[in-house]
Amino acid sequence: QVQLVESGGGVVQPGQSLRLSCSASGFTISGYAMHWVRQTPGKGLEWVAVIPYHGNNILYADSVRGRFTISRDNSMNTLSLQMNSLTVEDTAVYYCATWAFTLGVDYWGQGILVTVSS
Amino acid sequence: EVVLTQSPGTLSLSPGEGATLSCTASQSVNTKFFVWYQQKRGQPPRVLIYQTSNRAAGIPDRFSGSGSGTDFTLTISRLEPEDFAVYFCQQYGSSPYTFGQGTKVEMK
Numbered sequence: 754q755v756q757l758v759e760s761g762g763g764v765v766q767p768g769q770s771l772r773l774s775c776s777a778s779g780f781t782i783s784g785y786a787m788h789w790v791r792q793t794p795g796k797g798l799e800w801v802a803v804i805p806y807h808g809n810n811i812l813y814a815d816s817v818r819g820r821f822t823i824s825r826d827n828s829m830n831t832l833s834l835q836m837n838s839l840t841v842e843d844t845a846v847y848y849c850a851t852w853a854f855t856l857g858v859d860y861w862g863q864g865i866l867v868t869v870s871s
Numbered sequence: 872e873v874v875l876t877q878s879p880g881t882l883s884l885s886p887g888e889g890a891t892l893s894c895t896a897s898q899s900v901n902t903k904f905f906v907w908y909q910q911k912r913g914q915p916p917r918v919l920i921y922q923t924s925n926r927a928a929g930i931p932d933r934f935s936g937s938g939s940g941t942d943f944t945l946t947i948s949r950l951e952p953e954d955f956a957v958y959f960c961q962q963y964g965s966s967p968y969t970f971g972q973g974t975k976v977e978m979k
Contacts, residue, residue, distance in 0.1 A: 788968075797959070797970060797971075797972045797973050798916065798959055798961075798970040798973075799970065800961075800963075800967060800968040800969065800970065803968070812966045812967070812968075813967075814967045815872070815967060848915055850915070852906075852918065854906065854918060854921035854922065854925070854927060855921070855922075857927075857928050859917060859918040859927060861915035861916065861917070862915065863914075863915060864915060
């Protein structure tokens with residue numbers, strides 16, 4: 754059974770940092786690009802970042818570039834998101850996900866809430 | 872950035888009726904990298920349609936997708952009770968990957 758389980762969320766103050774992790778089971782992430790996507794009631798779904806299977810050519814949304822760092826550990830089957838200089842606009846449910854639709858792959862975690870508030 | 876605008880924001884329909892959801896892009900989108908998701912409350916999105924018109928595994932044939940360039944459509948031929956949800960379009964052909972703001976299909 755495929756699972757993606759996010760952890761590390763919580764409540765932090767503006768300017769602080771947080772590190773999210775995503776642990777995969779039931780499949781090996783090494784063959785897939787991995788994404789972080791976030792969702793807020795007001796702004797809907799927002800793609801955050803992607804790291805290809807080889808770890809090169811990482812891409813970020815403009816809203817997080819320079820503050821967030823996506824990384825992966827294929828040996829541990831985990832994905833991470835280091836979030837620095839957090840602002841209230843970063844408050845959201847964060848999902849880790851991967852998709853390769855032609856291969857029947859569309860895997861999402863259940864999401865983890867990050868709240869940035871003073 | 873490719874901005875995806877979905878319309879309408881909300882559709883109020885009855886079971887058995889058909890639904891047509893639109894997604895308009897601010898610039899041309901590669902159809903190979905255009906998808907539709909369904910999301911129910913408290914759940915992550917799940918893909919319905921990929922590459923503009925291909926149904927994902929296990930998706931009933933009452934769901935269909937079409938489109939090219941800047942205009943894309945998701946059609947639900949006859950709404951079942953489980954289809955009342957929020958639908959998002961997404962393009963991942965050019966960075967930043969973007970989602971539409973969603974169309975809520977609610978029961979009238």
